[in-house]
Amino acid sequence: MRLAFNTWVYSSFPVWVPSYPLDETIRRLARIGYDGIEIGAAAPHAYPDYLDDAARAGIRRHLDDNGIAVSSMLPAPGGGPGFNVASPLAAERDAAIDQYRKVARLCADLGGKTLLYVAGWQVFGTPAEQAWDWTRDALTDVAAYADDLGVTVVVEPTSADSNLVETCDGALRLMRESGRRNVKVMFDTYHCLYRNEVPTDYVCRMGRDLGHVHLADVARSAPGDGKVDYPALIDALREVGFDGYLTMEIGFDTRAVEPDNIARRAYEYVKPLVS
Amino acid sequence: MRLAFNTWVYSSFPVWVPSYPLDETIRRLARIGYDGIEIGAAAPHAYPDYLDDAARAGIRRHLDDNGIAVSSMLPAPGGGPGFNVASPLAAERDAAIDQYRKVARLCADLGGKTLLYVAGWQVFGTPAEQAWDWTRDALTDVAAYADDLGVTVVVEPTSADSNLVETCDGALRLMRESGRRNVKVMFDTYHCLYRNEVPTDYVCRMGRDLGHVHLADVARSAPGDGKVDYPALIDALREVGFDGYLTMEIGFDTRAVEPDNIARRAYEYVKPLVS
């Protein structure tokens, strides 16, 4: 299992500061020891419209020079454009699908092979079945596009933030209904905590369909600073033969944070567990 | 003084849920008694690219039918596109200015006359003077464009979220350096609290340059549920002859909120003070 770190805490999303350029962020995470970087598609790091071919080539070289790979990418839902694939506005749904395609392309351009899929959320007045159909259709579309790029799409239940795909079962059902072979599932220990569920149970139930994992503890703190049982979690991952990235997605919900500090603490706690 | 309510808590920004369509939001705020609505330019309410002429005409009719006016508009900084006017990425700065222009246009289309200006934030590696020059130039550009639409731009110090224009003086200086007559300043009691400053002092110092006011108390609670001295604040506003909107910008930083409830509590506390 390789270790990766999600870039939100170094970016301007969701809180604006602290904020570091992407090249600085890459250099810092590589120096700490991470194998991979999960790049959020948000300014000032990697909003697709802002990066032309030359910029992408430059990032790729910088990644190679620092010996760190792109583990995965994901869009930034909830800002001005929303990017809610289940929005009642057709214009927003179209823009959301378009953004997923752009992120998939950017991910491939940077050498990444995994795209996270947030299923959107139900706005007041939209029937649940309607919202579900919209997110399923969007996923099918995005996955078809990603397949041609060699990118796998992983569906993440996001109970703490949304109201559409909140559970292990919801993610598995959406995966099946997409009908695409390059769709898998993932989970985030933080969202398990929000539902008072046991992260290790997610490993057992997702099994071979598990394509990616997010680690975070109480209040988005670093693994080891909260209450999740990481030794058990990593044992379970070994048992099901998981060979993807364990990605820390931490610290990003407040400006009262030192990004390097939380990145290093997480690495130093988890690295011995996977070695 | 008229009372308005900011729409974030009803939108998908910055937290995704709860989320209500704009027409529903308009209807609810009008029913509570608000004179105005401050519309954030975020999905699913009013992201400019998602609203064609017909949609804008429809919203305007709906506002008129409900007897509520657009007090003001503002973009949603910090999502995927960032819209940081002081970003080190030229593409982001251009997009930010373009977005401000679009929001100004949308504001005018909906009958609004006030556009809020968030001065952006300094990303690691950008000298403060450079960040300042970028935000000043952006403001000058946006204000020139807004002038033709009859829209006033008000600069808001946002100390709790950013690191560039944090103070009364910073906002006044940016206003002056813009060299535009349709630029004024505003303040938000919440950001005063973050700096441990006295909101009433802002009224005295901004005086006739004060074009807009945000009300929020500790932890973005409703006025009256925290510790700000609203009677003194409103007295001071009367003394300087303020005749704009007092806009509640509250409750939006958590999904653990009932939007109508917080909107009603705020109205019921502030209304008697201004009557």
Next chain:
Amino acid sequence: MRLAFNTWVYSSFPVWVPSYPLDETIRRLARIGYDGIEIGAAAPHAYPDYLDDAARAGIRRHLDDNGIAVSSMLPAPGGGPGFNVASPLAAERDAAIDQYRKVARLCADLGGKTLLYVAGWQVFGTPAEQAWDWTRDALTDVAAYADDLGVTVVVEPTSADSNLVETCDGALRLMRESGRRNVKVMFDTYHCLYRNEVPTDYVCRMGRDLGHVHLADVARSAPGDGKVDYPALIDALREVGFDGYLTMEIGFDTRAVEPDNIARRAYEYVKPLVS
């Protein structure tokens, strides 16, 4: 009984901000309704060395114009010069006595008749008896000087901040040992709370020797926001025939405060009790 307000929360002592000029402070307290103002001898209000005769005359006119009197004055112990009358440094003791004389003079120049006396504190290495002798001699000297100015000196036990005169009995003993008729005692409800003593007991025990009273509640909050029994306290003051000032000394230990707000809250709570 008349109500006064102590100026620390409007000054740069002990926290630097917020800070208002003295004329602004006088105007605000008069407008709230206070009969008196207790002026701390600290910048930017009333450090004696900074105020020449013209400045003093100007302050006095401003007081008269606003219909508010100087209830009392006190030095600011503990800054750079210390002004600890019990310091092991002879130079500091001399400077402290000199400063008390200057404050007494300034008090008289502004029409005040009461000077507060803080007995200093014992520094490591100084025997308690020695510290006591120094503070007694200083008091005797200061009181003699003040007598010629028509100023009464009131000894305050300051248990929360010091270690020399902490109790009702300590203050009374120091008063007696001074041998001066223009020396009386006072107490501060906040210091009573620090010792878990009952403020009303101080009234009974100080009786006709009581020349001044400070009101403050838990954590220097306004009367009525804490746990002191003010109705009982004021009844007791009536019984002993107290006709001095009740002075609010509140809010000054943090910058997270709105001075007008705390001044108004205190006034609105106490005024009905003394009417």
Next chain:
Amino acid sequence: MRLAFNTWVYSSFPVWVPSYPLDETIRRLARIGYDGIEIGAAAPHAYPDYLDDAARAGIRRHLDDNGIAVSSMLPAPGGGPGFNVASPLAAERDAAIDQYRKVARLCADLGGKTLLYVAGWQVFGTPAEQAWDWTRDALTDVAAYADDLGVTVVVEPTSADSNLVETCDGALRLMRESGRRNVKVMFDTYHCLYRNEVPTDYVCRMGRDLGHVHLADVARSAPGDGKVDYPALIDALREVGFDGYLTMEIGFDTRAVEPDNIARRAYEYVKPLVS
């Protein structure tokens, strides 16, 4: 990098007790192992007016006998005399400059080479630009005087206490505008925390202009008892070639403290990091 300890917690500023004579304080800090002592210019330690030539010679001998050097000195702002270089009172500004000169002289007399500069604060009614001009002019004057004594002046952003120079950029700008070569900058991790900023970023941005560092953690606790990332900070200091003092400025905002205990805890945590 050498370790020093600031004397506030042993002095009568800002809280009056506990308080130890300077010779006792020197002996204790040397015994713990500190290389340097940062002496605050407050009673009963080192208020310049209280120390004649003989006293200064005595302190210097005592320092030498104990094998500890004066790392730096600083005035005590905010007491009775204020010493706010940006005060609206000309008399206070003059006294503040005079005090800085006296402290520079005392520093040199005790063998020190670094004088800290607190830029003052903006009092209500003073325009920000005016306050800035006053502090810049004061700095230029003080630095010229200090230059002749071989003393370097370091500008400290003090966001937690003031409202004039709060940031890395503000300190750098003031340094540049002084036009003096013996002016550098410094930072205090505690003030970084107040702004929710990353201390290590200050090292990167101040670089070769960094002349001094204050260490303190949450609530002025000792390094290691809070949340600052000291290993990263010290790595960054090594990278920029910092060879000054790391000075603990801790524990002084409450009387509920054992000075030796907090001094020893800090030393035992930081010493291994710099060895």
